[in-house]
Amino acid sequence: xxxxxxxxEIFETVRRNVLKVLPELTPDEVSIDGxxxxxxxxxxxxxxxxxxxxxxxxxxxxxxxxxxxxxIRSLVxxxxxxx
Numbered sequence: 001x002x003x004x005x006x007x008x009e010i011f012e013t014v015r016r017n018v019l020k021v022l023p024e025l026t027p028d029e030v031s032i033d034g035x036x037x038x039x040x041x042x043x044x045x046x047x048x049x050x051x052x053x054x055x056x057x058x059x060x061x062x063x064x065x066x067x068x069x070x071x072i073r074s075l076v077x078x079x080x081x082x083x
Contacts, residue, residue: 004080004083005057005080005083006080007032007076007077007080010053010057010076010079010080010083011032011072011076013053013056013057014030014049014053014072014075014076014079015027015030016056017048017049017052017053017056018030018036018039018041018049020052021041021045021048021049021052022039022040022041022045024040025039025040030072031072032072032073032076033071033072033073034071034072035070035071035072036049036072036075050066050075053075053079054079057079057083058083059079059082059083060082061078061079061082065078065082066078
């Protein structure tokens, strides 16, 4: 990717993928300060959201880099660092 996306653009990409994986949610329920687990995402759902978002952003992030990701904000920060 030739340009760096800002946090809002990355968050919107994450939100869009959360809503694809968990269609029972409304956009308002997905906040940057929440967690995927609190939204009802199991481990497979969380992996799907991360994989889909990395594909959308055109980034590859080593699995080990996700060890400190605890909420949507830290996920967005990690994705921004690699974009």
